[in-house]
Amino acid sequence: MRMKLAFLVTTALIAGPCLSLAADRGGVIDVATIGEPPTLDPMASTADLVGIVTQHMFETLYTFDKNWNVTPLLAESLPEITDDGKAYTITLRTGITFHDGSEMTSEDVLASLGRWTKLASRGKQAAGFIASMEAPDADTVLIKLTQPYAPLTSLLAFNNSAAIVIPSEKQAEPMAEFVGTGPYMLKERKADQYIQLARFDGYMSRDGESDGYGGARHQYLDEIRFVPVPDPNTRVEAAVSGQYAYVDSIPVESYDKLKSSSASEPVLLEPFGYPVFVFNTKEGVSSKLEIRKAITQALNMEDMLAAAFGSTDFYGLDGAFYPESYSWHSDAGVDGNYNLGDPEGAAEAAKAAGYDGAPVRILTSRQYEFHYKMAQVAAEYLKLAGFTVDMQVVDWATLTQRRADPALWDVYITHSPFLPEPALIGALSTSSPGWWDTPARKAAVDPFTSEADPAKRVELWANVQKVIYDELPLIKIGDFNAVAAKSTKLEGVDPAPWPYFWNASIAK
Template sequence: MKLKLAFLLASALIAAPNMVAAQEKGGVINVATIGEPPTLDPMVSTADLVGIVTQHIFETLYTFDKNWKVTPLLAESLPSISADGKTYTIKLRTGIKFHDNSDMTSEDVVASINRWLKLASRGKQVAGFVDSVGTTDPATVTIILKQPYAPLTSLLAFNNSAAIIIPSEKQADTMTDFVGSGPYMLKERKADQYIQLVRFKDYRSRTGQSDGYGGARHQYLDEIRFVPVPDPNTRVEAAVSGQYDYVDSLPVESFDKIKSSKASQPVLLKPFGYPIFVFNTAEGATKNVAVRKAIRQALSMEDMMAAAFGSQDFYALNGNIYPGNFVWSSDAGVAGNYNVADTEAAAKAAKAAGYNGEPIRILTSRQYEFHYKMAQVAAEYLKLAGFTVDMQVVDWATLTQRRTDKGLWDIYITHSPFLPEPALIGSLSTSSPGWWDTPARKAAVDAFTSEVNPDKRIALWANVQKTMYDEVPYIKIGDFNAVAAKSTKLEGVDPAPWPYFWNASVKK
């Protein structure tokens, strides 16, 4: 499915190809992240931070190129798909070694896909469509589906709740030995201090040019260290001083300050994505769809976005899940349901829904400062509408743990980049925190994912969006741009939603 425009022209992956000849080998970089990842097993987490770190250690069969098209990574080529859309034959690259020096075979791939179908939220999303996963020969895997499922290769390519390939002997539900096939391997992890990755000497890169997350992956750096820096103001000052080579997720108001720095320069991803208020649809007050609608009716998206991002240079009000430069952009369901900010009507709706003053537990973190600012504004509007608000501010790792417990929260705040395939949106999976699982969801999503005709899928996605507005599993707040910073000495790092540091080098 193509984008109407080259979305990433201004944002993520289409900077000019790196000047490979000019880059030098050697060196260590330090990357400041928003905190400590809750796990280094990317199958079992949808946290962006987990994907950012672990994409250097583990690899998937496919990934995305600079235009967000699926491209082979560990697979030799794109899958061969039968005429009925049910059989995917995947040829594997040969000569791939894991970090334990074992060779990758089809047995490892089958075991890994089965683990993904069992444990990963996006794997579980696929599992109901899968009849079998098997080996044809040591370099060929066959996936047989019960019915066509158009997003399969996109889901196999995604680095979030990722279908990573690991040795067949290391398939325990709880990963303790972090062995992948990526360009860097885990050397040491000191909780709340750093995650140290070092070059894997036996890495087999694809040939040709680097192409977004695809193509050649060069190992110029000796070592990459990911350092948790939870406080956003500390990250800003570290960027200005040049303490780190790359600083992720900065408040947008720091843009001019970083631009004036001699040590670092801002990295702007425009448009990046959208903040989301995810509802607990399984338990508590927000299990009631009418209460969820009343909460949405009370909120001012305009005030939340202004508080979070300040200047309109960094945000836009937009109720469409996708902005206008995507073929997926649709206004289905938006009218009358976005940026209503009518607290009086919301109070009446909440009362009619049977709301009796139960605390609405909002789970958020200051490590993403814009999440916290939106939560503060939302809390005031909800109080005006008669809701009791219990704001729970925790670190991001704790939030990602708590949101898996249906009894602990009613709303949690997160954000997402604009994803190339709508089926990648986490809330469409019934196992994703929020647990949206209704007949209307199933009918809309199944119709969308089983259709292989691209033009028909566009209309079917509009129906999925309308169903989301009808049943409110989450609320989109608006569109926003993201700011990071990189050292003036760092080369080969293109702006990307999940920054990656293969191809990176340090000027000497």
């Protein structure tokens, strides 16, 4: 679904392609990330950090262009959809080689999609609609569905819990060899020090112009090193001094400080997305809907946003999951359920629901400093409402591991960019941490995902949003802009929610 034209013109998250006609070739860049990724297998994790690193190593059949339309990557073209939306014929590009020198065929794609539907939360989401997958020949894959499933190509394009293509003989779980088709390949990984990627000389780029995550991918750099820098203040100082070519996730209050730096400049993604509190609906205190409602009733979203982002230049109070600039925008379910800030009423509601004083375990990390600040404010409101709060502050890699175990947490804090397809929202998958799986969810989500008509899907998304507010698998806090920093010498890097460094070069 395309965003409205006015939004694309003024505030698209992925800018147009850099038009440097003579980019310098060579050099190594260091990229400061918020921490150590829990894995380098993008199927096995929904963590953005995993996708940021591994999108340079692995590729999918499709990706997204600068306007968030699905565009071919390893596939030759968009799928041919027949049988009333239940058959997807995917023609593959030929001559594509993996990092080990072997040639990609439909056998590799078929094995990879099988692994994806078994292992990845996004793949499991699609698996319920897949009747069969087969390879009619070496250059073609045929996916047959039990019913139409509109988000399929978007799921195949997403770099989060990604449907990467890897050699058929390297499908181990967990991944043992990190062999993809991407423009860069793994050279060395030293835990908590760096992940070093080197140019893959056998890479075959698509023709034409670069176009968001799609189009041509140029390999100007010799190497890219991703360096974990967990402390946000350290990232700020490193950005100001120019220690790194790119620094991800900078606290917004440092924006003016970055502007005054001669070595780096701020990168503003506006609007970026929204922070969310995800509830554990499977076990523990928050598995009871009335308790989730009481927790939500207690929280003041504006106070949390102000603590996290400071100025309204960087946040907006909005309960809709898409801003007005998106065609997906709807206010369904928002009125009377968002930004209530009523701890006294919440205390009464919790008592009526039988709350017995058990701790509400809030899982968060300081590597995303705004997560932690929101958690602090939330904890105070919950205490005012009579809840016992157990704040569990861990590193981001540990958080992504713990959230997979329903016995360990009640609320975890994360965030999401505004996604081009609402079905990509993790909580809509019953296998995503939170494990929202109710008849009402199914009754709202299934018609939405099976409808092909874009206008009808917008209406059906409003129904899904209303059920989210009715059942509270997660709560949206508001909208926010994100800040990163890049060296004044780094060229060819466009603002993007998952920054990528093919097309990047260092000015001599």
